[in-house]
Amino acid sequence: MIAIIYGSTTGNTQDIAEKVAQHLGSENVELFDVKDVGLEIIDAFDQLIFAIPTWDYGEVQEDWEEVWEEVDNYDFNGKTTAFIGLGDQLGYAEWFVDAMGMLHDKVVARGAHVIGHWPVTGYEFDESQALTQDKQHFVGLAIDEDTQRELTDERVAAWCELIQPQLAEAA
Numbered sequence: 790m791i792a793i794i795y796g797s798t799t800g801n802t803q804d805i806a807e808k809v810a811q812h813l814g815s816e817n818v819e820l821f822d823v824k825d826v827g828l829e830i831i832d833a834f835d836q837l838i839f840a841i842p843t844w845d846y847g848e849v850q851e852d853w854e855e856v857w858e859e860v861d862n863y864d865f866n867g868k869t870t871a872f873i874g875l876g877d878q879l880g881y882a883e884w885f886v887d888a889m890g891m892l893h894d895k896v897v898a899r900g901a902h903v904i905g906h907w908p909v910t911g912y913e914f915d916e917s918q919a920l921t922q923d924k925q926h927f928v929g930l931a932i933d934e935d936t937q938r939e940l941t942d943e944r945v946a947a948w949c950e951l952i953q954p955q956l957a958e959a960a
């Protein structure tokens with residue numbers, strides 16, 4: 790089973806988490822709102838997808854903020870992990886999907902095996918904390934419901950196809 794753990798203030802990240810669950814097959818996925826369940830469920834899953842929007846100029850979303858310090862208490866060794874970040878590349882071009890990068894860095898430091906890097910092609914932003922070292926990829930799926938909503942469905946579908954074989958391998 791795959792756990793998708795999300796936080797969402799205005800519902801966009803929840804929508805994307807649900808779309809990803811549909812693509813991966815609802816029978817393979819359990820969805821958790823971090824506001825309701827916290828992080829304890831991490832221990833019960835070896836395949837995790839974290840979904841997090843960025844708020845307030847490069848800050849993590851409020852429900853993630855509540856559990857932020859606790860992330861460091863978990864051991865992610867042996868866990869296959871992917872990330873989804875929501876943001877607005879025009880309105881917040883200097884902080885685009887920063888929170889995804891911040892969460893990624895914490896989880897990687899605790900041993901996670903990360904899958905699902907996603908090309909920066911097709912996005913326009915100035916800076917992001919969620920880039921790989923060569924700056925050619927995001928560390929996970931970047932979704933912009935504010936300015937590129939029309940691209941969301943194809944991005945979600947393509948990203949799910951990308952991660953699905955790696956999830957199957959890890960299962």
Ligand SMILES: Cc1cc2nc3c(=O)[nH]c(=O)nc-3n(C[C@H](O)[C@H](O)[C@H](O)COP(=O)(O)O)c2cc1C
Pocket residue numbers: 796797798799800801802803842843844845846847848850875876877878881884885886887934935
């Ligand atoms: C006040 C405010 C601040 C925001 N700050 C950022 C930001 O720093 N970086 C970014 O990429 N997006 C930013 N956004 C855009 C949100 O991340 C985006 O609307 C996202 O889809 C919200 O997800 P949610 O509905 O799951 O909370 C901001 C939006 C608002 C309204």
